[in-house]
Amino acid sequence: MRRAIFFVPLGLLLLFLGAVGWRLANPPDTRIVSHLVGRPLPVFMLPAALPGRDGVSARADGPRLVNFFASWCVPCIGEAPLLGRLKDEGVAIDGIAVRDRPEDIARFLARYGDPYRAIGADGDSRAQMLLGSSGVPETYVVDRRGIIRLHHVGPVEAADLTELRSALAAAR
Amino acid sequence: MIAEAGLAALWFAAMLAALQLALSLGAGGVEGRGLAAIRAVAIGQAVLTLAAFAALIALFVRSDMSVALVAENSHSEKPLLYRIAGAWGNHEGSMLLWVSVLALAGVAVALLERRLDARTLGATLGAQAALALGFFAFLLLASNPFARLDPAPLDGQGLNPLLQDPGLAFHPPTLYLGYVGLSVAFSLAVAALLSDEVGPALARAMRPWVLGAWIFLTLGITAGSYWAYYELGWGGWWFWDPVENASLMPWLAATALLHSVSVMANRGGLRAWTMMLALIAFSMSMVGTFLVRSGILTSVHAFAVDPQRGTFILALLALYVGGALALFAWRIGTVREGAPFDPVSREGALVANNLLLSVILGITFVGTLYPLAAEALTGDKLSVGPPYFNAAAGPIALILAALLLFAPQLRWRHDRRPLWPRLAPGALTAATALLATLLLAPQMALLPRLGLALGIGLVPASLLPLLSRSLRRTPLATFGMVIAHFGVAVALIGMASDSAFTEQKLVAARPGDTIEVGPWLVELRAIMPVAGPNWTALEADLRASRGGGVETLRPQSRSFTAPPTVTSESAIATLWNGQLYTVLGESAGDGRWQLRLWWKPFVTLIWLGGVLIALGGALALGGRAWLSRRRRLARAEADEAFA
Numbered sequence: 001m002r003r004a005i006f007f008v009p010l011g012l013l014l015l016f017l018g019a020v021g022w023r024l025a026n027p028p029d030t031r032i033v034s035h036l037v038g039r040p041l042p043v044f045m046l047p048a049a050l051p052g053r054d055g056v057s058a059r060a061d062g063p064r065l066v067n068f069f070a071s072w073c074v075p076c077i078g079e080a081p082l083l084g085r086l087k088d089e090g091v092a093i094d095g096i097a098v099r100d101r102p103e104d105i106a107r108f109l110a111r112y113g114d115p116y117r118a119i120g121a122d123g124d125s126r127a128q129m130l131l132g133s134s135g136v137p138e139t140y141v142v143d144r145r146g147i148i149r150l151h152h153v154g155p156v157e158a159a160d161l162t163e164l165r166s167a168l169a170a171a172r
Numbered sequence: 173m174i175a176e177a178g179l180a181a182l183w184f185a186a187m188l189a190a191l192q193l194a195l196s197l198g199a200g201g202v203e204g205r206g207l208a209a210i211r212a213v214a215i216g217q218a219v220l221t222l223a224a225f226a227a228l229i230a231l232f233v234r235s236d237m238s239v240a241l242v243a244e245n246s247h248s249e250k251p252l253l254y255r256i257a258g259a260w261g262n263h264e265g266s267m268l269l270w271v272s273v274l275a276l277a278g279v280a281v282a283l284l285e286r287r288l289d290a291r292t293l294g295a296t297l298g299a300q301a302a303l304a305l306g307f308f309a310f311l312l313l314a315s316n317p318f319a320r321l322d323p324a325p326l327d328g329q330g331l332n333p334l335l336q337d338p339g340l341a342f343h344p345p346t347l348y349l350g351y352v353g354l355s356v357a358f359s360l361a362v363a364a365l366l367s368d369e370v371g372p373a374l375a376r377a378m379r380p381w382v383l384g385a386w387i388f389l390t391l392g393i394t395a396g397s398y399w400a401y402y403e404l405g406w407g408g409w410w411f412w413d414p415v416e417n418a419s420l421m422p423w424l425a426a427t428a429l430l431h432s433v434s435v436m437a438n439r440g441g442l443r444a445w446t447m448m449l450a451l452i453a454f455s456m457s458m459v460g461t462f463l464v465r466s467g468i469l470t471s472v473h474a475f476a477v478d479p480q481r482g483t484f485i486l487a488l489l490a491l492y493v494g495g496a497l498a499l500f501a502w503r504i505g506t507v508r509e510g511a512p513f514d515p516v517s518r519e520g521a522l523v524a525n526n527l528l529l530s531v532i533l534g535i536t537f538v539g540t541l542y543p544l545a546a547e548a549l550t551g552d553k554l555s556v557g558p559p560y561f562n563a564a565a566g567p568i569a570l571i572l573a574a575l576l577l578f579a580p581q582l583r584w585r586h587d588r589r590p591l592w593p594r595l596a597p598g599a600l601t602a603a604t605a606l607l608a609t610l611l612l613a614p615q616m617a618l619l620p621r622l623g624l625a626l627g628i629g630l631v632p633a634s635l636l637p638l639l640s641r642s643l644r645r646t647p648l649a650t651f652g653m654v655i656a657h658f659g660v661a662v663a664l665i666g667m668a669s670d671s672a673f674t675e676q677k678l679v680a681a682r683p684g685d686t687i688e689v690g691p692w693l694v695e696l697r698a699i700m701p702v703a704g705p706n707w708t709a710l711e712a713d714l715r716a717s718r719g720g721g722v723e724t725l726r727p728q729s730r731s732f733t734a735p736p737t738v739t740s741e742s743a744i745a746t747l748w749n750g751q752l753y754t755v756l757g758e759s760a761g762d763g764r765w766q767l768r769l770w771w772k773p774f775v776t777l778i779w780l781g782g783v784l785i786a787l788g789g790a791l792a793l794g795g796r797a798w799l800s801r802r803r804r805l806a807r808a809e810a811d812e813a814f815a
Contacts, residue, residue: 003505009448010497016459017490019541022548023468024482074243074321074329099736107326125736 034132034151041066041146042130046120049097049105056094056120060146063171064092064117065139065164068128070100071108073136075155080112082156087115091168095119098128098136139164143171175239175318178227182268182318185220185275186308188213189301192278196298207290210297211282217304218279225259225272228317232259238324241265241317247330249706257341258331263465263481264317266344270461271307273345273352278304281356286804287377288360295363296356303355306488314484333707333732333739339399343392347419350389351457354426356381358454361447362496365503370443372510375436378450380793382433386426387789393419394782405740405755407676407770409778412561414469417540418460421533425453428529431522439584440510441519445526447507451500455493456533462489469544514586521579528572535564566619573626573664576657577602577633597636602629616672623668630661648795656788663781669750669774680764690771691718692752694725699756699765707732709741712756712765716745723747727756751775 036042041058048055056066067083069076087093095116097105105119122128131140132151141150141164150167152160192213195206231239232255235248245262246255260269278300285293311317357378364374396419401409410416429449436446463469466482513519539556546552577598578591606625609616616624634657638646675690686695697713709728716723725743732739745752750773757766 003501006444006501006504009452010494010501013455013490013493013497016541017486017494019545019548020462020466020468020482020486023544024466024486072327072329074325077323077325099733104326111323111326 034148036132036148037151039148041140041142041148044127044130046096046122046127049095049100049119049121050102053116054118056096056118058146060144062092063144063168064094064142065168066094066096066131066142067116067140068096068098068122068131068133068136068138070098070136071104072100076108076137077112079137079155079157080115082158082161083115084113086161086164089165092117096122096127098122098125141167141171174227174230174234174236175320178224178231179316179318181220181224181227182308182312185217185224186305186312188217188220189304189308192217192301193298193305196294196301207294210294214279214282214297214301217301218275221272221275225268228265228268229256229259231318232256235328237326237328238320238322240319240321243321243325243328245328245331247328247706249327250331250336251705253338253341254331254336258335260344261331261335261340264311264315266348267307267311267315267465268317269345269348270352271304271311273348274300274304274307274355277353277356281359281381285377287373287800289367289369289373292360292363292367292369292374295366296359299359299362300355303359303492306492310481310484310488314481330706330732333730333737334403336706336732337399337403339395339403343395343399346388346395347392350385350387350392350426351419351422351460353381353385353388354422354454354457356385357426357429357450358496361450362499365447365499368503368506370447370504370507372437372440375433375446379430379433379437380796382426382429382450382453383789383793383796386423386430387786387793389419389423389426390782390786390789393423394779394786397782398779402742402744402753405742405768407674407753407755407768407772409670409775412539412556412558414540415460415464417536418456418463421536421540422453422456422460424529424533424536425449425456428526428533429453431525431529435519435522436510439513439519441513442523442526443507443510444504447504448500449526451493451496455489455496458485458489458493462486463540469540511585513584516582516591517586518579518582518584521575521582524575525572525579528568528575531568532565532572535568536561539564562619566623570619570622570626573623573630573660576630576660577626580634580637580653580657594636598629598633600629601632602626605629613672620668620672623664624672627661627664627668630657630664634658634661647799649792649799652788652790652792652795654788655791656785659781659784659786659788661781662777662784663779666774666777666779666781670772670778673773674775675771677767677769679767679769680760681767682764687767687769689752689769690773692716692769692771693718694752694754694767694769696765696767702728704730710756712754712767714743714754714767716752716754721747723752725752725754727754729756729758746776749773 043058045057046055065086083093093115095118097119100121120127135153137155139152139156140148143149149171150164152164156164192210195210195213198206231242232246233252235242235246235255237243241262241264246258250258260266278297281300282297285296288296360374360378360381364370397409400411401407429446432442432446432449435442462482462485465485468482539560542556543554546554578595581594602625605628606621609621609624634654637650637654641650677687677689679687681687681696683696683698686693694714694716697715699710699712702709702711707730709730711726711728714725714727716725723745725745727743728741730739730741740755740757742753742755744754750771753770753772755768757768759765
């Protein structure tokens, strides 16, 4: 009896390992489903972020990607080549530069490639908040009638391309 | 080059840890020989680990953006203090800090521990090396702080603005010294179980290490609590957040251990229990690390949400804690028990202290993990918050405080003297205070009311152990105990006063408006823009008056550019009898601004109490160290006289 008691701590440890091991194997569902999916883009109109380029607005303008990015954002560097690949496939990508400076944007695009058809300047994050985005980078698929079809939070990775492509095909 | 040198230093340190383990498995642990070699290896390991840590700090100071960790967590425009502290404001850097403290603890044992026999010391250093090896592996294989980024970004992402505070410079290192310092008690217990040396001599060797770690843990938790209090702008000082609980659990275990190790050192009793607590305390540190690093529980501290890293630490935890507890279960049955004692005796009171602390530890543990267990078994998502913790742990803590009214005055073994004369001063003061609150503040809730009464009763009661002594001949350690228990009284009064008497106002005010909170009249004089090194802010100019006294407060709503975030910087006026706490919120749009105002009577006593508790620990540690040095010198002199 006295001996058995000494195994109690070990038993408690096993219970703890079981509970947290279960959680590690079954991560909680943290996907964010945006309430704006299926609704039209909220109305916004952003001036061009760089001289000689077009600005970005909510006007229905064919199927497109709307991509929030910034020159100060490290994950944005990672997704830049993938956006470039989509652009080469003929996808129209409108960039929205969040809280950024023209000279920094120009340097960023010169360095990591420029996949954008137009670039709007969102100096005070107002458009970002309108679209319910909480950080950079985030990407929206918008169909030809201006309705949001997909909201992707975080950098676009190679594994996400299929989902983006099929959403874009449905957006035509 | 600095990054590569740092990485190389880490690899060499890991190899030395492996060598240290091999040496003590061989000659060191079994025969007690080879200690000199083990010592040298431990020194080399600590020097290399600290060099790697210094290399990381140098990279942050130079803003070397080609290192991924720097680019993700720093920014060249950040003030120097936060560039340095930013080195541990992230997962990889803080794990490097963890390993550095582990190496420091190892070298401290190797150089300073003089009471242990050679076999147990060799085994202790082996256990310490085994712990270090696992965490080196975690750092090198799953959390390399020196990974390069190619091509390098133009500038970094910046540090989370909530962390851009002097608190970051002190809170994590202090807390880690405590967390990881407990590893020494763990290694000593493992070594003693291996070498069959579980007895008073081991307890006397273990006591200063537990005390040292516990002092830092106390300071770290106190500092973290105050940091959260002023930085988050929520006006609270403890939120029962899973990670706060993760630091509270090792503290509770270490506090229990501190008391039981003293029974074992003085009377030889509670051996099995003390060994178990020594294993549990550091295990709780590892559980805490695991909870923070795996992102398994949602918390303000969970900054590395990565199941793979979580699995790695869980495997380490299962290996070390499982191995140690299995060793405990297998070997402890052979340990002899110490001298018997009566229920009413100092041992009896310390057993009660330990049981109550363990119950609070159990309550915290269950509450922290209950949501997880509930979801695993039933699929229901729920959260456990302050209502559970306060209702469950509060009454136990009050019983503990009531015990403190007389327990420190009890004698070892058996105490047949009447209790009442010793109990009377504290009990009568507490009863008077209770009566006064019933008359003056009939609205108080039960827990704060009892807490306030007991806290006030403890003020004289905690000083009583000094009463019957000649102060000049009282050991420093006894003064330490008295001051620590006095700190408990002070903190308890602060907690009760804050939860019972705080007054709060949330208003939308125009410049020129005056708001009344508690005894204060606060006038919003103006809102104006100000700029700092890497932020701009709107600042409220508040003039608070009470009777003759006038205070000016300037709370800010700060906008950081890298990363773009808005934080509220509270402004706090500290007076002898409390704090006026002000936060500037958003603009209401029509020229009015949200203002949050609190008057918190005697809230500062909470942290003052925490500091006094740590100070008491430091006095006890210093006193014992001085005493044992004097004894050693006296013995050396006596030996010389005989020679």
